[in-house]
Amino acid sequence: MLCEGRRKMRTGAWLFACAVLSAQAAVAADAKLVRGKYLVEGVLACANCHAVRDKTGAVIAEKGMAGGFEFAEEMFKSYASNITPDRETGIGKWTDAQLAKAIREGIRPDGSLIGPPMPIQFYRSLSDADLAATIRYLRAQPAVVNQVPKSTFNFPLPPNYGPPLKNVASPSPKDKVAYGGYLVAIAHCMECHTPRDERGMLVMTSLGAGGQNIKGPWGDSISRNLTPHAEGLRDWSDEQIAAAIRTGKDRSGKPYKPPMAFDWYHNINDADMAAIVAYLRTLPPQQGSGSK
Template identity: 55%
Template sequence: MSVWLKAACAALVVAIVCAPPARAQDAALLERGRHLVEVTGACGNCHTPMGPQGPVAGRTLAGGTVFDEPPFRAVAPNITPDPETGIGRWTDAQLARAIREGIRPDGSLIGPPMPMALYRGLSDRDLAAIVAFLRTVPPVRNPVERSVYRITLPPAWGPPVTSVPEPANNPVARGEYLANAVAHCMECHTPMLPTGQNDHTRLGAGGMEFRGPWGVSVARNLTPHANGLGGWTDAQIIRAITQGISANDRPLAPPMAFWAYRAMTPAELSDLVAYLRSLKPQE
């Protein structure tokens, strides 16, 4: 074998050994997407039909849940890959734009309660992971009615989003990213304006009412005020998030997605608590 051929073979071996396997990369991306959709993002809390015992079997992310509020009667869409009633015919770019900018392939705007102002902060990596995972969800044929808005939606939720980096590597920044861009905690725990958007001058103040089979639940104040989480320990906050038990041992009610958040990692929960502690106290 010539010296050149030996060198070429050696280089090829090095490239094969050193390059990360594509399958491993794909598996990591899909696992990240699964965690975002099923755990921290709890997408099924809105997009999976719920029965008396929780999520309806065989209807994961098939849509149909109705949110009837003064500003709108919104119906969660089917986000399974079904080509007729879901997202099966959407390209990856169209799906990514819908998630982060709230614009469907036909150019129409997605309205509340989809937290578009928060999803605009999804990092490029996490957005790609969500799109990749949604492609793997079993398709479910489930036509749903269109949402009806009693308010005028804006032309867009903001300028096009070109690129979003990962959050800064510190607990508060990671917790803020988790609470807003991913888990959208502040969508429910911040009062709503008549426009159907959150009042960000009262971030985390709670007070929104949610009606369902459980009755009426009121979003708690998540700020460090005495009326909020000011007297709670870190362990009590984490128990409330993952088990649905208040500091006074009272069971908490839906639509808080305890069923999903119980699988959050200890690091995620620690970051989330750090962020909640950093909020401006709200009465």
């Protein structure tokens, strides 16, 4: 009887340990999903491009991120892809590894390169943990059937956007400026807020100086100067900068035009917003042609 009791105790302890591990795994999985939701619906603002929109540009929420929005530029006509888990028109057949490679390296499962305006050079900064959380959240979305036209480019795409990536980490949130730089990178702020040369390439020596004319259904949208220059954010308070990012209005209340992703950036939490502002303060002051 004593041996039988001990055997039952060992079995009970094993079952309890399994239950604890299962519970911990469930919590970890939920935490990943929560983080993914925060990233996709906040910092990354994926739906700013990948949402389905009506003729007025309003988001059709029930169609999720099934894509189709047209970016018509002089050098290309690009369509936002369907990133819902539909197996025929979306990412349903892609493995996690394939999806990770597409997001962070711009390479589809068939080996073809994703072209602009997908901000691959900034998504290359996305940490392994945040990339996994993003994929987890995309997997959890409803599958929506939407066949998107193929993008066309009037110039050769590069062979790649850089060497294969692995073991990418983000700075610690305790390092406010460094973490703010990470958030600004994955939020791809500089994709619009940095001037481009005659070939359409970002002029990284003028990082944040603004002045891009981004055309769309909204007309001409001139990106503003984000540096601490007199024509930039030098005289703005931290609160004014945060409010502008979240509301899409300047400090006088004048609304900004799309494609500024304020419909998603308003979900950025206070700590992350403070880090973003702290990083912007460290940019070298640049004179540019961005709107004031």
